[in-house]
Amino acid sequence: MTEGRIVLGCLAPHPPHLVYADNPEQNEPISEGGWETLRWGYARLARKLKTIDYDAIVILTPHWQTYIGTHFLGCDSFESLSVDPIFPNLFRYHYDLDVDLALSEKMCEAAREVGLVTKMMRNPDFRVDYGTITSCHLLNPDWDKPLVTISSNRNRHYYSVEVMNEQASALGAACAKAIKDSGKRVVLVASHSLSHRHFTIEAPLPEDMSREHIYNHSQYVWDMRLVELMREGDMQQVIDLMPEFTEQTSAETEGGGLTWMMAAMGMPDYPAEIYGYQSVIGTGNVIACWDPDEETREVVL
């Protein structure tokens, strides 16, 4: 068996607003559009994914929050209605997805072996979180690849961002080993925004773009600092800055997604492909990917 490998890593924020704005048939609400900078960026990244040969998507999502270790989806498939508890007016999405159960079990076992607390989620009534649904819809609207969702352990709440960094790094390394052993080609997805302070009111028309802006300038400056480092290919410094960045901007990186993905990819020292940056209800969102293949890596923006 050939060794498995990670063929792409994507930082893929999951504001339900983007699915709402896209008006796919799976989503009940209807919109007049909005957030085009991000949606067009996603469309371009989705086109790139179509050119890549891969077997499964592995996604770490901050909207499956677990306090007792890290959990992995453990059934063959899930079909249900995902309603965003925060923005139910925007996101009521009918999903039907397949899970790469063998890969999920392998990663769960590999993480357990390095000392992390893990659990397979085998309840068929479980509702897959909207972060997974949103990021996967935007990256792969055909839903033609199986996926594995990994929960976000809330060690940042219990301890600190530093502890989150340590544990997410260990999880990333374990997942990379499991992927290698599986012989599969895998796309990793860290599903989250950067700065994450929301407005607590919503415009009467949510897609009214005249009302959309970053929550404050400090968030913007921090977001740009990270994006710049991504462009420069200095992901080690991004991870080193993670505690300060996360605390200063209430960042969704607290869930460990980016740290996990960078650790799994061996801390890339090559430039990320940037597909767009835009605020959504005040939060800062960048779409980026890391392509290990020099032949296909490009400067997008």
Added chain:
Amino acid sequence: MSDENPVLFGLYVPPHPHPLLAPNENKGWGELRDAYDECRKRIEESDADIILVYSTTWPSIVGHQIQVQPEPEWVHVDDDFHFLGSMPYKFRMDAEFGNAYADTASARGLHSRTVAYHGFPIDTGSVVALSLLNPDNRLPACIVSSNMYSNRAETIVLGKAARDALIEQGKKAVVVVVATLSNRMFTAHIEPSEDRIHSPKDEEWNRKILEFFADGRLEDISQLSRDIHGQIRVQKVVAYKPAWWMAAVMGQHNHYDGEVLAYAALQGNGGAVIQLTPAKGSVGDKEFDEDDVEFYRGDRSVLESGAESVPVVEDVPKPTISTRKAPDPVGAYPHARVEGNLLYLSGVGPRQAGTDAIPGGPIEDEEGNALDYDIKKQTEACIRNVKTILEASGSSLEDVIDVTAFLIDMKRDFKGYNSVYSKHFEPIQATRTTLAIQALPTPIAVELKVIARAP
């Protein structure tokens, strides 16, 4: 509308699914289940019209959300404790009350909205509490979220808005707060038999809080909330809020009969089932370390900061104010009008919004025959209507500058009117003039004319 306390009693219950799904696997979980069952019986035996739930496991971001789907139905699975099993539910919600609650919250300056979507993910805490306390849907319920950014002022106003809605609708409620005490869980899987409170410090604080609850000292717990948050709460939200909301909706004082029915560890957290019943004759003994708050003036306008050049029609202050929460005018005039920095109220009597009923009774029947009436109750209702109009205008009773009072029988009524007036206005020190007049347009004995600072 009733002048009585609209809250029959309050319950503080834990959100974890263990008492529902695995009561026999641990002695403490079983005790919590027994306590839940006892509370269910007490609710069934009460005269409650509604169960009002504030759940700390329903976080919201855009203001507060209120569930108004008439019969939400789903099979819920907890994110962490999925291995304990599924929780199928079908609840009965009081949509009329939920909508009224959203209105009273808005009237107090809060951003709130109702949710009525099939498949909306009702949170674990609400599912557990309603499944155990109201399994047959004997009573309709209402669930309100806990905004993750909200702090003390917003949470207290949210509680007061709940009380407004109960009074407005004339409903008696059992209020249920779904929350833990200490909330540090073990971060590894444990056998049920190994469950215990996470640390001696958590245990010590939990015992202290339980002692306060047993003594009925709700307001004291409310004022200890910031300490509780710092000492025994994981810092995942900005504050420990349940006691703020509970005190605001039940009454901000320490005159309760408290009963701790059970206390046990839930994966290391402190879980307790507690009942608080307002004690008879309670008058309240507020001694606030921080200002009490009636109206929320927080950062809800942040979204507008980038759009000053695009005025939003509904945000432009209106020169006149009318509200359906106050009695209809008997002529062509608004309830209030803004001129410059001042808010002028039209004369306000004790009639009740919607029904025109007169608390304390009318002064005469339809044939003009004199009736006995209670001037204290009429004055109380008058002041409540003034407060409602002020708040609908973005102002508050504390902003009142000048009052003119009209009495139809100075000799009979001055003393009773004056005692009720003093209760509300003594701390405010507005100027006042009291006049005797021959009659008022409706069969009432008192009317107030008020000038206040505009918001």
